[in-house]
Amino acid sequence: MTGFFRRNGIVISTYLLLAVFVWVAIMIVLPQAYMLDFSFRFNLPPGKIGGPEDVYTLKNYRYLLFGRPGDEAMFNVLHLTVFLRTIIASIFVTLINFAICYPIAYYIAQVAKGGQARALILILILPFWVNEILRAFAFRILFGTSGVINAFLQTFGIIDQPIDFIRADIALYAGLSYAYILLMVFPLYNAIESLDHNQVEAARDLGSPWWRIHWRVVMPHAKPGIASGCTLVFMLTAGALAAPQILGGPSSFWFTQIIYRWFNTGGNWPQGAAYAIVLLLACLIFVLTVMRLFKVSLGEIAK
């Protein structure tokens, strides 16, 4: 510690420590601690907060699992279904993202020449200067029954009747996949870029077909980047709100939308907090399990 101060000087050292402390404590730990605390409390009117009725309870968590006491059904089927579907759909979106981004990242990192690679990266980044909500609405216009895609398909006589992409959730998955695509491309690009191209050529020279080169040489090398990209996309997709709100069909509810309703229209913060904590934990457990399966450590992801 004294070494740290001597190296950087009093002013800079104090600033660095303070900045890290503020970041971790105020931006990360405190809000989450509050949420955790909220999730174990009753939803009381302001007057009763801090009073004798303000005690800890498991009621909010029980509600997600079993619904209201006295309900006919054993479990809170509606919310649990939405929860499971959100997780599974997020996995699906993550896989789609990986399938789309891996070839792009490989091309930019290993195949494209300098100027071409920079141009491609710019093309990828530019659309993200547009606000997330605007992008979601743009997708709505694209996929609407009288939207560009339907118009195109009808003009060329591929379909007679417009397809309801929104009801079929195609718009939702497309929008979600697109929303966080950069967070998949860049970790992949960084990881693949550091691979010595001679290794690709060596594998090819030894007789390897292209898919085996990727399976045995490129992907193992890029594993930390793959893990990092997939984690980011999965977490953010599971926690997305704008895209499901704007592009979701009437039958597809995203778990975040339920949380949003508890906080907003429902006015029940403790209930919302409990749901949010469950989502957070589920995501964490899922990500850590996948990382263990693929033998990636947290340190590698941060590389």
Place this chain on the structure above:
Amino acid sequence: MSADVDLDHVTIRFGDFTAVQDAHLGIKGGEFFSFLGPSGCGKTTILRAVSGFLEPTEGDVRIGGQSMRGIGPNKRPTALIFQNLALFPLMSVADNIAFGLEVRGVGKAERRKRADELLDLIALQGQGDKKVSELSGGQKQRVAIARALAVEPEVLLLDEPLSALDLKLRQHMRTELRAIQQRVGITFIYITHDQGEALTMSDRIAVMSQGVIQQVGTGADVYENSQTSFVASFVGENNPFVGRITAVDSNYAVVESTFGPLRGRNLSGLRTGDQAMLFVRPESLSYLNGGTVPENTIQSTVVNSEFEGSFFSVFLQGEGSKSIVMSMTNSGDLPAFEQGAAATVGFQADRAVVLPVGEVADE
């Protein structure tokens, strides 16, 4: 199995730049053949054309008599050893060696058996489960060779594989590479800018400069009977003397240099009046003060001398401040070469070559 490799008028261009100009030569099956030249001379480009990573713009590469046009590197009977080796760092040593077999669908047990056999060949018995990063430079080198040999190529291509090693190891690996080549008996095509490597290992050498093959021959041939000024100056040390030819008789020509007439072998049929370069090697010069006088003598002064262990390099300065290098075996009875002392040196006409004026390799 070893195969002939034929370059049939191969020209390779990148845009306007011609990397290889009309390379035309035949490499015999089982031969250790080297391409020697400075960096940027096109030797690596030729290697990539043989391995299949690029196609000749004109001409054809034939392996075992078969045209390789349109056949990718994964389908050619060649294996390439990269300059930086390009071992797979995430695989074990044995998996590296057996990668080519894995690709060919050989079962796990059989693969391991072959890898162990090859580890024996390269004297790394029992090290198959190590990580690549645990090996030393020379061991990695040998693993790269084993990995290439595992696929039983008919032609092994080596792209300056020794350049990353230190001097001692490099010399050791030369002997080892040559021994491996003789044991497996396949064609080796070796790329290098190091003439020592080319001369010690190769059956034949092609000397290249600026995309053009200057001369093909055995090491001794290229060294003793250089056909162009580039070959004479690039392979080994050489002292050039420029001048006009004043006389030609049978296989000899006399060049009128600043030191007077100098006589050497006329290998390329030059005629009287032609502008020419006479090359004489440092070890062909002898120190004459007081001794017998051969046909060519040069008056000079000593600039300095360098002790090289087994020999001395003596730097002389002659007429018109031209510098001359002479090397003398450290026989124990050499005179002291004092700076500024006059020195008469000479050489036999048979030890010098007269060539057309051309490009000279700069050291």
